[in-house]
Amino acid sequence: MTSAGMKRMTPYMFLAPAAAIMAVGLLYPIGYMVYASFLDWNPSQLISEAEGVGLRNYASLLGDASFLESTAVTLKFSTIVVVTEMVVGVGLALLLDRNIRGVSVLRTIFILPMMIAPIVVGLMWRYMYHPSVGIFNQTLKGWGLEPVPWLSDADWALASIIIADIWQWTPFIFILALAALQSLPRSALEAARIDGASGWQQIVHIKLPLMMPVLVVTGLLRLIDSFKVLEVILVMTNGGPGLSTEILSLRIARTASEFRELGVAAAMSNYLLLILLALTVIMFVYNKVVDAREAAVRQAAEEA
Amino acid sequence: MPRIRFESVEKCYGSVQVLPPFDLTFEDGEFTVLVGPSGCGKSTTLRMLAGLEDLTSGEIWFDDTPISHLEPKDRDIAMVFQDYALYPHMNIARNMSFALRLQKVPKKVIDEKVARVAEMLGIQDLLARKPGELSGGQRQRVAMGRALVRDAATFLFDEPLSNLDAKLRGKMRTELAEMRNSLDKNMVYVTHDQVEAMTLGDRIVVMANGLVQQEGSAEDLFKTPANRFVAGFIGSPTMNFLDADLVEADGRLFARGDGFDLALADDLARRLDKAARRRVIIGIRPSCFRPAGAEGAAGSTIDLGVKVSEYLGAQSILVTTCGARDLLVELESSSRVDRGKVMTFAVAPQDIMVFDNETEVRL
Ligand SMILES: Nc1ncnc2c1ncn2[C@@H]1O[C@H](COP(=O)(O)OP(=O)(O)O)[C@@H](O)[C@H]1O
Numbered sequence: 209m210t211s212a213g214m215k216r217m218t219p220y221m222f223l224a225p226a227a228a229i230m231a232v233g234l235l236y237p238i239g240y241m242v243y244a245s246f247l248d249w250n251p252s253q254l255i256s257e258a259e260g261v262g263l264r265n266y267a268s269l270l271g272d273a274s275f276l277e278s279t280a281v282t283l284k285f286s287t288i289v290v291v292t293e294m295v296v297g298v299g300l301a302l303l304l305d306r307n308i309r310g311v312s313v314l315r316t317i318f319i320l321p322m323m324i325a326p327i328v329v330g331l332m333w334r335y336m337y338h339p340s341v342g343i344f345n346q347t348l349k350g351w352g353l354e355p356v357p358w359l360s361d362a363d364w365a366l367a368s369i370i371i372a373d374i375w376q377w378t379p380f381i382f383i384l385a386l387a388a389l390q391s392l393p394r395s396a397l398e399a400a401r402i403d404g405a406s407g408w409q410q411i412v413h414i415k416l417p418l419m420m421p422v423l424v425v426t427g428l429l430r431l432i433d434s435f436k437v438l439e440v441i442l443v444m445t446n447g448g449p450g451l452s453t454e455i456l457s458l459r460i461a462r463t464a465s466e467f468r469e470l471g472v473a474a475a476m477s478n479y480l481l482l483i484l485l486a487l488t489v490i491m492f493v494y495n496k497v498v499d500a501r502e503a504a505v506r507q508a509a510e511e512a
Numbered sequence: 513m514p515r516i517r518f519e520s521v522e523k524c525y526g527s528v529q530v531l532p533p534f535d536l537t538f539e540d541g542e543f544t545v546l547v548g549p550s551g552c553g554k555s556t557t558l559r560m561l562a563g564l565e566d567l568t569s570g571e572i573w574f575d576d577t578p579i580s581h582l583e584p585k586d587r588d589i590a591m592v593f594q595d596y597a598l599y600p601h602m603n604i605a606r607n608m609s610f611a612l613r614l615q616k617v618p619k620k621v622i623d624e625k626v627a628r629v630a631e632m633l634g635i636q637d638l639l640a641r642k643p644g645e646l647s648g649g650q651r652q653r654v655a656m657g658r659a660l661v662r663d664a665a666t667f668l669f670d671e672p673l674s675n676l677d678a679k680l681r682g683k684m685r686t687e688l689a690e691m692r693n694s695l696d697k698n699m700v701y702v703t704h705d706q707v708e709a710m711t712l713g714d715r716i717v718v719m720a721n722g723l724v725q726q727e728g729s730a731e732d733l734f735k736t737p738a739n740r741f742v743a744g745f746i747g748s749p750t751m752n753f754l755d756a757d758l759v760e761a762d763g764r765l766f767a768r769g770d771g772f773d774l775a776l777a778d779d780l781a782r783r784l785d786k787a788a789r790r791r792v793i794i795g796i797r798p799s800c801f802r803p804a805g806a807e808g809a810a811g812s813t814i815d816l817g818v819k820v821s822e823y824l825g826a827q828s829i830l831v832t833t834c835g836a837r838d839l840l841v842e843l844e845s846s847s848r849v850d851r852g853k854v855m856t857f858a859v860a861p862q863d864i865m866v867f868d869n870e871t872e873v874r875l
């Protein structure tokens with residue numbers, strides 16, 4: 209090889225080990241899952257014994273009311289929790305981004321829920337939601353109010369798992385938003401104060417726009433994660449009552465272990481993957497479009 | 513435009529007192545420069561005036577109104593920051609118009625104002641760009657423009673030129689000096705650079721260690737510094753200081769020390785009468801040495817050995833030794849001076865300043 213060719217290859221050679229690990233660790237399971245989704249595969253069979261069924265798994269899922277119900281529940285759950293968590297988390301960060309006494313203690317306390325294992329969170333909330341001895345209904349009773357069927361009524365159950373998720377994951381948004389806030393250019397904020405911006409105007413015109421790149425990534429991470437939540441809901445409601453809290457990941461787990469249809473479960477996983485992929489792509493495209501439009505405006509202004 | 517008055521203003525950070533109580537007045541329509549070495553509290557003073565820092569005690573008055581409890585936005589000030597502090601996500605036009613947009617000024621008026629200021633500063637072609645796409649000098653102009661668009665009563669500048677290269681700094685200094693005459697505003701300008709202070713300030717306030725050392729015009733500070741610090745800080749190259757004894761001989765007063773015996777001016781001698789024979793510090797500016805025998809050379813002579821000669825074209829700066837001390841000498845140079853040579857210089861009596869060797873006050 210010529211030395212120039214050598215030079216060009218060098219970076220790729222350094223990348224090779226990482227690329228190999230990626231291929232084995234990431235692409236192989238995905239490939240396996242894609243392959244499995246074309247099979248009628250029972251857990252008692254070897255994968256080589258399973259019978260190929262083409263796209264039948266995908267097609268039948270589109271007509272499967274339970275799957276569609278699950279998807280709807282997932283979308284509803286994810287949208288509500290991500291929006292609420294973003295608003296509350298960023299709001300809290302804006303409130304607590306100041307140097308008054310006790311704030312650092314408060315910050316630490318806020319982060320605690322994130323440190324608890326999901327199964328424990330699920331158990332904890334299940335006890336708190338308990339119809340007779342749970343703290344919520346005890347409290348309501350103490351105030352002379354009617355007890356609420358937290359986990360046993362279809363509408364309440366979804367609300368209940370949403371509340372638990374918000375409790376657990378708002379701190380995640382909060383600490384990332386706080387870190388973003390504290391890395392903002394201090395003097396730009398001072399300039400805004402001198403330019404006459406009130407606290408609210410500083411937030412709207414300076415802080416939020418400057419935090420936006422971090423917030424977008426944070427929101428996307430949380431969204432992806434919320435599509436995959438499993439343990440907490442498994443422990444709290446196991447998808448019930450009926451299918452009211454059966455989010456996709458729970459449905460996938462049940463399809464694989466309870467209904468013993470690995471091919472169908474794989475196809476569901478791939479649908480989930482597609483939804484997430486679509487979200488990510490939309491986000492990227494949106495960013496590109498915004499950038500391109502700004503560049504065009506600038507171009508036009510400088511030519512004029 | 514208000515007259516600004518600091519009244520026993522003090523600033524502590526925790527238990528550290530960075531500014532002991534001091535008084536300071538900025539007259540209406542005046543360009544005042546706060547100058548002093550880094551860390552002496554200039555920015556803190558300016559930031560207290562802007563409302564970005566609280567006072568520990570004391571009060572700031574705009575005419576007869578106390579303002580220390582007011583938010584920055586209620587003080588009618590504009591400020592140019594050392595790091596420019598532009599809003600990274602807004603283009604230049606929006607950066608400049610931010611304050612006006614918050615005040616809900618009609619868009620047409622805003623556009624006119626921005627266009628006028630941009631034109632004045634020569635940044636009209638940059639209006640659609642973001643700060644990240646500008647050079648340091650351009651950002652500096654934008655920061656200036658953002659302040660000017662405001663039409664505030666008071667302008668504050670915190671070392672606005674210190675992040676520019678030497679050439680650009682010189683250019684901006686000249687432009688600022690021009691601009692300051694056309695704007696009838698209170699301006700307070702902070703810098704650590706005495707050249708900037710001398711060229712720009714109607715009035716210069718010299719600060720050191722949190723204390724105001726002296727206020728006055730550039731000429732006052734140069735010709736009649738209050739103390740050794742001001743004498744050494746103002747003027748370039750810096751003044752030479754020598755330990756000396758005062759000695760009376762033949763009815764005249766001499767400063768005598770290691771390798772020199774220099775006659776002092778008579779009016780100074782009269783002032784120092786009672787204090788004869790005491791130890792003092794004398795100060796001589798590098799430009800006050802004349803080669804003995806040259807035209808206009810007068811006063812006592814002093815022999816100096818040339819250690820280093822820096823040839824700068826029109827002048828040469830010589831590092832010379834006098835006894836155990838190094839002295840700087842500035843010569844108008846028609847020819848180069850060789851090192852190792854011993855030269856004789858004359859120093860006129862009125863060019864020698866005398867400072868108390870304990871209080872360092874000029875006598
Ligand atoms: N936020 C702060 N906390 C503690 N000390 C500070 C703070 N800001 C400035 N100081 C101290 O106050 C002194 C004056 O600072 P500053 O006004 O910035 O000086 P200058 O602008 O003259 O260089 C310095 O000794 C600095 O260390």
Ligand SMILES: [Mg+2]
Nearest residue numbers: 554555556671
């Ligand atoms: Mg400073």
